[in-house]
Amino acid sequence: MAAHDPVEQKYVYDFAEGNKDLKDLLGGKGANLAEMTNLGLPVPPGFTITTEACKAYLTTGREPDGLAAQIEAHLESLEREMGRRLGDPDDPLLVSVRSGAKFSMPGMMETVLNVGLNDRSVIGLSNQAGGNDRFAWDSYRRLIQMFGKTVCEVPGEEFEHALDEIKSAKGTHNDLDLDADDLRGLVDAYKKIFAKHTGREFPQEPREQLDLAIRAVFDSWNAERAILYRRQERIPADLGTAVNVVTMVFGNLGPDSGTGVAFTRDPGSGAQGIYGDYLANAQGEDVVAGIRNTVPLQELEQLDKTSYDQLLGIMARLEEHYKDLCDIEFTIERGKLWMLQTRVGKRTAAAAFVIAGQLVDEGLIDLDEALHRVNGAQLAQLMFPRFQLDHEFEAVAKGIGASPGAASGKVVFTSARAVELAAEGESVILVRRETNPDDLNGMIAAQGILTSRGGKTSHAAVVARGMGKTCVSGADELDVNVPAKRFTVGDHVVNEGDVVSIDGTTGKVYLGEVPVMPSEVVQYFEGELDPENTDDALVRSVHRIMTHADAARRLRVRTNADTGADAARARRFGAEGIGLCRTEHMFLGDRRELVERLILASGDKEREDALAALLPLQRADFIEIFREMDGLPVTVRLIDPPLHEFLPPLEQLAVNVAVAQERGEDVAKEEALLAAVRRMHEENPMLGLRGVRLGLVIPGLFAMQVRAIAEAAVAVVRDGGTACPEIMVPLVGAVQELETVRTEAERIIAEVVGDSGVEVLIGTMIEVPRAALTAGQIAEAAEFFSFGTNDLTQMGWGFSRDDVEGAFFWRYLELGIFGISPFESIDTDGVGRLVRIAAEEGRAARPGLKLGVCGEHGGDPDSVHFFHEVGLDYVSCSPFRVPVARLEAGRAAITTTGSDSR
Numbered sequence: 076m077a078a079h080d081p082v083e084q085k086y087v088y089d090f091a092e093g094n095k096d097l098k099d100l101l102g103g104k105g106a107n108l109a110e111m112t113n114l115g116l117p118v119p120p121g122f123t124i125t126t127e128a129c130k131a132y133l134t135t136g137r138e139p140d141g142l143a144a145q146i147e148a149h150l151e152s153l154e155r156e157m158g159r160r161l162g163d164p165d166d167p168l169l170v171s172v173r174s175g176a177k178f179s180m181p182g183m184m185e186t187v188l189n190v191g192l193n194d195r196s197v198i199g200l201s202n203q204a205g206g207n208d209r210f211a212w213d214s215y216r217r218l219i220q221m222f223g224k225t226v227c228e229v230p231g232e233e234f235e236h237a238l239d240e241i242k243s244a245k246g247t248h249n250d251l252d253l254d255a256d257d258l259r260g261l262v263d264a265y266k267k268i269f270a271k272h273t274g275r276e277f278p279q280e281p282r283e284q285l286d287l288a289i290r291a292v293f294d295s296w297n298a299e300r301a302i303l304y305r306r307q308e309r310i311p312a313d314l315g316t317a318v319n320v321v322t323m324v325f326g327n328l329g330p331d332s333g334t335g336v337a338f339t340r341d342p343g344s345g346a347q348g349i350y351g352d353y354l355a356n357a358q359g360e361d362v363v364a365g366i367r368n369t370v371p372l373q374e375l376e377q378l379d380k381t382s383y384d385q386l387l388g389i390m391a392r393l394e395e396h397y398k399d400l401c402d403i404e405f406t407i408e409r410g411k412l413w414m415l416q417t418r419v420g421k422r423t424a425a426a427a428f429v430i431a432g433q434l435v436d437e438g439l440i441d442l443d444e445a446l447h448r449v450n451g452a453q454l455a456q457l458m459f460p461r462f463q464l465d466h467e468f469e470a471v472a473k474g475i476g477a478s479p480g481a482a483s484g485k486v487v488f489t490s491a492r493a494v495e496l497a498a499e500g501e502s503v504i505l506v507r508r509e510t511n512p513d514d515l516n517g518m519i520a521a522q523g524i525l526t527s528r529g530g531k532t533s534h535a536a537v538v539a540r541g542m543g544k545t546c547v548s549g550a551d552e553l554d555v556n557v558p559a560k561r562f563t564v565g566d567h568v569v570n571e572g573d574v575v576s577i578d579g580t581t582g583k584v585y586l587g588e589v590p591v592m593p594s595e596v597v598q599y600f601e602g603e604l605d606p607e608n609t610d611d612a613l614v615r616s617v618h619r620i621m622t623h624a625d626a627a628r629r630l631r632v633r634t635n636a637d638t639g640a641d642a643a644r645a646r647r648f649g650a651e652g653i654g655l656c657r658t659e660h661m662f663l664g665d666r667r668e669l670v671e672r673l674i675l676a677s678g679d680k681e682r683e684d685a686l687a688a689l690l691p692l693q694r695a696d697f698i699e700i701f702r703e704m705d706g707l708p709v710t711v712r713l714i715d716p717p718l719h720e721f722l723p724p725l726e727q728l729a730v731n732v733a734v735a736q737e738r739g740e741d742v743a744k745e746e747a748l749l750a751a752v753r754r755m756h757e758e759n760p761m762l763g764l765r766g767v768r769l770g771l772v773i774p775g776l777f778a779m780q781v782r783a784i785a786e787a788a789v790a791v792v793r794d795g796g797t798a799c800p801e802i803m804v805p806l807v808g809a810v811q812e813l814e815t816v817r818t819e820a821e822r823i824i825a826e827v828v829g830d831s832g833v834e835v836l837i838g839t840m841i842e843v844p845r846a847a848l849t850a851g852q853i854a855e856a857a858e859f860f861s862f863g864t865n866d867l868t869q870m871g872w873g874f875s876r877d878d879v880e881g882a883f884f885w886r887y888l889e890l891g892i893f894g895i896s897p898f899e900s901i902d903t904d905g906v907g908r909l910v911r912i913a914a915e916e917g918r919a920a921r922p923g924l925k926l927g928v929c930g931e932h933g934g935d936p937d938s939v940h941f942f943h944e945v946g947l948d949y950v951s952c953s954p955f956r957v958p959v960a961r962l963e964a965g966r967a968a969i970t971t972t973g974s975d976s977r
Contacts, residue, residue, distance in 0.1 A: 086128040087145040089152070090121055095397075100125050102317030104175030107417050114396065116389055116414050120156050121170070121321035122149040126177070129293045129315035138290075146289075150320075157322060162281025164195035166203060169214075169323040172288040174295060176316040179418055181537040183304045183515070184295040184316055185225040187288040188358060189218035189323060193279040208255035210328050216258055217358060219265040219277055222284065226291040229272040237264040251356060285320070292318045300515045302891075307519055309894060324413045326406040327358050331379065334358060337372055337386065337403045339394040342422040342540060343476060343580070345429025345612070349373055349387070351403075352530040358406075368549055369530045382412045393417055398439040399448070400430050421540050423479050424453035425613050432616030442623045443969045449620060450966065451936035451959035456480070457617070458600075458955060460591035462578055470583035472564045474525070474550030477536030482523030482545035483576040483588045486569055488557045490517025497521070504575055506562055508555045509548075510535040518544060523577045525584060527553040527562070545579035553584075600648045600958055621958065624965025625649070630942065631949035632960045633708070635929060637661065639699035645954035649961050652707035652799070653700065654861060654951020655929035658780060659714050661696050662689075674751050679774075686779040693780060697787030701798040705791075710801040710861060710929070710951075712840065713780050713816075717755070717765040725752050761866075761875070766806025770816055777804075781820045785827035785835060792831050801836040803861055808843040810852040817856055838925070841913050842866035850913035854920040861951070862910050864930030864938075868897050871906045898931075901938040911945050918946075927951060936963045943967035 093101045093109030101109060105123030112118045124146065131139035154160050159168035169191040174184035192200065192215045201211035223229035238250065241261050245252060253261070269277045278284055295301060296316045305312055326334035337351035352369035355378065376383040386405060389412075393401045402420030406413045422430065431445035440448075462468075462481040484502035487493045490513070493505045497520035505521040507514065509528040518524055518538060523545035526535045530549050539546030555562045560571040567586060569575060576589040598604045599614045606618035633654035634645035642653060662670050669688050676682035700709060728749050735742040755764070770777035781802060788798035802820060807813045817837050824835050841847050842863030850860070869875065874897075887893045901907050910928075917924045927949040932938040934956025942950050943964060952960050 083141045084127070084139070085145070086125050086139065086142045087149045088123050088125065089149060090118060090123070093123065098177045099314075100127065100317075102126060102175030102319075103177055103179055103418050104173060104416055105317045105319050108319060108321070110396075111393075111414050111417060114392070116392075117412055118414050119322040119324050120153055121319060122153065123175070124289065124318040124320070126315040126317050129296060129317065130313070132290070132293045133296065133315065143286075146285075146320075150285075153320075153322065161285065162191040162193060162196045163199060165199045167191055167196035167199045167281075169196075169200070170285065171319075171321045171323055172285065172292060173319045173321065174292045174316045175319050176296070176310075177314050178308070178310050179421060180301060180304055180308075180310070181421070181534065183301040184298070185288075185292050186360065187218070187221045187225055187291070188360065189214045190222075190284045190288055191281040191323075192218045193281065195279075196281070204325075204328055207328060209253075209258060210325065212255050212258035212262055213253075213327055214325070214358075216261045216265055217360075218284075219262065219269060221360075222277075222288065223265070223269045223272070225295075226287050227269070227273045229269055233268045233272075234265060237261060237268060240264075289318050289320075292316060300513060303515050303519070306888065306891070306894060307515075312891065321415070324406050324408045324411075324415075325358070326354075326408065327356055328409055330355055331409050332356060332407055333375075333378075334406045335369070335372060335375070335404075337390060337405065338420055339390045339401045339403075340426070340430055340433075342400065342402070342420050342426055343479060345400075345422070345426035345433065347433065353378075368528060368551055379407060379410060382407050382410060385412050389414065395439070398434065398444075400426070421537060423540050424456040425479055427453050428457070428616040428620060429612050432612070432619055435619075442620075443627070446620055446623055446627065446962075446965055447970055449962070451939070451963040454596070454617070454962050455956070455959050457596040457613070458594055458958070460597075461580075461594055462576065462585075462589045463592035464589065468585050468589050471567055471586055472550045472552040472584040474527075474547040474553075474582045474584065475530055475536070476578065476580045476582035477530075477533070477548040478524075478539040478544060478546035479580040480523065480545030481576070481578055481589070481591055483574060484522045485572050486562075486575055487517070487521070488555070488560050488571055490514045490520075492571070493517035493520045504577060506553075506555060506575075507535070508557070509533060510538070523547070523579065525550060525553075525575070525577050527551055527555045539579075545577060547577045547579060547582050547584060550582070550584055601644075602647055621649075621962060624962045626965075627968045628961065628964035629968050630939065630947065630960075630964035632957055632964060633710075633927065633929075633949050633951040634954050634957055635931075635933075635951055636700070636954060638696075639703045641954055642700050642703040645957055646703065646707075648954055648957040650707075650954065650957045651949070653704055653709040654927050654933070654949060655803075656700060656709060656711045657715070658693070658696075658712060659716050661693060662714070666692060671748060673773075673776075674755070675747055682773075683775060686775050690779050690783050693783035694787045694790070697784050697800075698790055701787055701791045701800070702796055704799075706797040706799065708799040708801055710803050710838075710859075710927075711780075711784050712803045712805050712929075713767075713770060713777050715766050715805040717760045717763060717769065725749075728752055761869070767804050767812045767816060768806065770804070771812065777816055778819055778823055781823045782827060785824050785833070788833045788835065789828060789831045792833055798833060800833070801838060801859060803859075804837070804839045805863070806843060806866075807839040807841075807853060808845045810849065810856050813839050813853060813856045836925075840866075840929070841910075842870070844870055844909055847909035847913040851916040851920040854917040854924050857917075857921075857924070859925035859927070860913060860917055862913070862926075862928040862930065862947075864901055864906065864910070864928055864932040865898065867909060867930070868902065868906050871909060872897060872902070874898075900935050901932045901941055903941050907941055907945075910942075914945050914947065931956075934960050939963035940967040940970070 090109045090112040095106050095110035098106045101123045128142050157168050159166050161168045169189050172187045197211050197215045201208045204210050220234040224231040266277050326332045333355040334357050335353035340347050341350045351372035353372050353375045354369045400420045401417050404416040427449045431448045434440045435445050484504040486506050487503045493503050494516050496503050502522045504523045505517045506525045509526050524535050524539050526548045527550050533548050536548045553562045553564050562569050574588050576585040606614050631651045633652040634650035635655040636642040636645050636653050637657050637660040673685035732742050732745045732749050784800050788800045791798040804816050836858040838857045838859030840863040841860050926947045929951040933950035934952030950960050
């Protein structure tokens with residue numbers, strides 16, 4: 076039996092062969108071009124080279140076998156369909172070469188337009204356009220400029236300088252005023268720039284242009300800015316990008332042509348209506364690059380009503396088909412509308428909630444899907460403050476509110492300066508004429524972005540919205556002078572380092588720092604806004620989705636709170652108890668003197684007197700907290716850090732004593748304190764005498780705290796309240812430690828509680844790796860586990876969390892060793908495995924074991940999903956993160972399949 080030849084892998088798909096569900100293979104752009112083609116919408120014909128081809132190319136450094144032949148076959152098919160050949164001198168077919176990853180990465184990878192033009196076919200293109208020489212030479216100069224910068228790394232500013240020189244010689248600032256002869260001269264200038272930097276003439280062979288452009292798009296997946304963007308947005312690095320080869324349609328053929336971007340709803344607020352930008356006599360890159368200010372999409376109705384009406388019909392159809400806000404790119408070529416792209420559009424946090432609620436009302440999605448379409452990071456953004464404006468603050472300029480928020484900071488004009496000042500702890504506002512993908516570092520570092528050009532769909536606007544950064548674009552009253560490091564507006568001159576404030580909702584720009592006020596979402600959580608009686612669409616949507624999240628979630632959400640005020644606020648924010656009450660915070664301030672007495676005690680009597688003085692103070696603290704959390708569980712952690720943290724630093728104390736001795740002052744008390752500090756000094760106190768070890772070494776310390784907790788609970792119950800205390804023993808590594816503390820605690824509790832009906836649970840923090848690995852033993856002495864993931868991460872990795880983030884984490888993030896700090900989002904493979912082991916073995920030993928987490932991972936959106944999966948009962952986090960944890964716990968409960976909400 077003859078052997079069969081292996082089936083050749085398919086690397087190229089015509090648009091008609093794909094669909095929107097093939098994003099992994101065809102990328103988002105290719106999948107959606109295929110979907111629109113199958114819907115019968117006017118899409119220029121073309122084909123997509125798959126992400127698999129990209130990954131093979133990036134792995135081996137060369138095109139995979141069979142790719143060149145497949146491209147040739149699909150190109151020939153495209154030529155037959157269009158009745159033109161690529162680069163034909165008489166009747167040329169021109170194509171665009173565009174990137175398209177699974178997840179939108181606006182401006183991060185490469186695009187080359189007008190591929191196929193050369194010194195001969197530019198004449199044929201002019202003839203195609205009815206003798207429009209200006210259009211043909213404009214298209215040719217664009218190809219050389221994009222190809223040179225993208226494919227051959229020619230500095231883009233050299234092309235810009237050449238263009239500025241020709242415009243200056245013509246006495247204009249508008250490139251539309253350049254005629255065919257001017258553009259022909261510009262092509263010659265661009266060719267010389269290209270040759271100077273590459274050592275070769277601009278390639279005249281169309282197929283060579285195409286092949287080099289495809290490789291450049293592949294290579295752009297690993298460009299520095301693309302890598303940085305992926306890290307910022309947590310996009311996996313191994314996806315690769317598809318490449319779309321699309322028949323060119325031209326928006327720069329004259330006033331009856333143009334290009335634009337449209338949204339089916341406002342991506343800034345979620346409001347329904349017609350939103351977008353249009354630019355007549357331009358190619359698509361002109362809109363997103365912000366090189367000329369656009370006009371609102373509504374003005375297209377006066378310019379070309381037929382295309383406008385057709386576009387609105389397509390927008391409505393796409394939104395109903397995708398059941399979401401759609402972002403659309405289109406071109407009009409002499410009155411003919413072409414759809415160049417659609418995707419589920421990026422939106423601000425406010426718009427995400429508002430649109431989800433609207434789509435539920437319209438019957439397009441259900442509440443589960445609405446919950447899936449928002450996330451905790453967006454909710455956290457909505458809780459940021461906004462400007463508090465009165466008559467004293469007058470805007471000096473107004474642009475387009477491209478990405479909401481209130482941001483103040485020092486003005487900087489370069490990304491490098493933004494990064495530099497931000498690293499020094501300064502808040503900065505990055506001011507540019509327009510941003511480009513090379514500005515990504517500065518945009519990440521800045522509190523806000525302000526541009527004098529562009530609109531809601533410019534690079535600055537799209538990237539800022541994706542990152543949740545405040546952005547005002549198109550503030551054309553600003554004269555931005557980057558070399559001089561200043562901008563002028565009216566009579567005002569603003570230099571680098573001066574402070575400005577920008578409002579990403581209204582688009583207004585203010586001089587100086589404007590005070591802020593709480594967001595309406597915080598006011599809602601505080602109970603100051605009634606969602607049933609407000610016209611605020613955002614508040615109504617947040618309330619509706621939060622209510623559904625609370626109904627859907629299995630995980631309970633508690634708070635980390637050490638005072639009655641924190642407990643009260645957290646309860647208003649929806650906390651269902653306290654998962655961590657840190658008692659060490661209660662020993663600060665005026666109580667430090669009592670701690671000093673405890674440490675300096677020379678015998679049992681002095682130590683007992685110090686503890687007796689602390690007891691009523693601790694009891695009063697717990698009474699306040701139990702009252703605020705009436706009926707809800709309160710987990711009180713016994714004192715955790717080493718006692719010397721409550722004393723002056725050794726070096727400072729030694730200097731003070733030495734100076735006082737020199738002056739002949741009586742320093743007997745200070746000397747005794749210094750001796751105690753020296754006696755207790757440890758090289759690594761976080762791994763020393765702290766937690767349960769301290770309780771076992773200092774007689775009566777834990778006993779005093781246990782008594783205070785029990786007495787407070789009884790006092791609250793006798794006053795008609797309900798107290799549900801849980802005593803947590805920290806830093807346990809062996810069951811014997813917990814058993815020793817538990818024996819004494821149970822004796823005290825029995826003595827204090829009597830017949831009051833108060834029940835006190837005793838458990839432990841799992842924060843030492845050994846505790847996680849011996850959880851089965853420890854569970855026999857514990858009624859609950861609370862995972863202290865901060866310390867568990869610290870000890871699991873061998874990191875000192877107080878030192879490493881500033882010392883070298885930046886380098887680990889840069890190298891891709893971390894996608895995100897393990898102290899910010901739990902390391903599921905390592906530390907998470909310890910949590911999983913402890914949860915499984917603990918429950919195997921004690922089936923009713925209560926499991927929670929009290930590290931700040933409890934409020935991290937990704938970590939909450941992991942804790943849901945592992946089967947914990949609750950998460951606990953700071954009061955302001957309680958709503959975030961509630962939302963994510965609901966999403967975790969309903970999110971098993973479906974689209975990524977990125």
